[in-house]
Amino acid sequence: MDNLDKLCEVMYDQQNSVMIDLRLGKGLNYKKVEEMKGILMLLIDEWIDKEFVPKKMCDLFIDFYPGIEACSYSYDAETQKKILEVANEILDLMRNCVCC
Template identity: 30%
Template sequence: MADNIEINKLIAVLEQSELNLLVDLRTGDGFNEKAYEKVVEMLTLFEKEWKEVSSIPKEVATIMVELYGELYNFSLNYSGEESERILKAAKNIKRLIEECLEGIEEAQLEKNQLFTKLFAYINEDGHFFEKLRSGKGFDDQQFEKIYEALESIMDEVHSWETLPKAFITILINFYEMDLFVYTYQEEFHQEEEADKIYDAYERVFELIAG
């Protein structure tokens, strides 16, 4: 296992590579293959490094939470082969992130009283995020309970240097609510539900960002 100094260097490489990748896409310069490959390299290293641990540094967690959604949205902004390259990269990064977060069951985190209500409310009535994915719409009452539980958690979590893997997975689900907006508009043709989801995403994003 690498020491803290080496880990911090690797985290810095990941942060810079992610920045290079996203800035080039944001400015219209297209897909930066070199930056993408470095992101993949770092995530692969971290998957091996943190396979047996339950929490990972917040800096890396933040990248994991945001990166797939960012890339997916950029794939919609580009067209043709460039769009396909970005989407393919997004899916591969999502897979790598999921592998990094494997091994720690949600049930273990549920034993922590800080997270008990959050997981209970998410899992109510067929699971909040699964209902969104399947096109069942946005459950206003369930979301408000989830948001209240998340709000109480974030007051404490903002001061932590590492985040539990299972909680990072939940944060990814929150962050990717943005992607459901497009799905509900274009596939399900439910504009009102899309608006509700986007408003909820904005509230959660502001809360997570602190």
């Protein structure tokens, strides 16, 4: 399995993925968040000299922040703040995957 497929699983596909846990009111799965960050770091290295990234990655990028932000409204103010801080950290890594 390549890194992009692993990222998809950690974000959405598994029963205890980051986004599914948030949607179900389970909060942030910090183990999965750290796994997600690690995979993004690998993708940054993998794509540093590439002109293009896969469409699949673009789909993840487009949906990630609005999805996590929408889920955050289901939580109290302090938890929502933590969720959005993590989302911003991940979004920065996503940007680094495609920066020139």
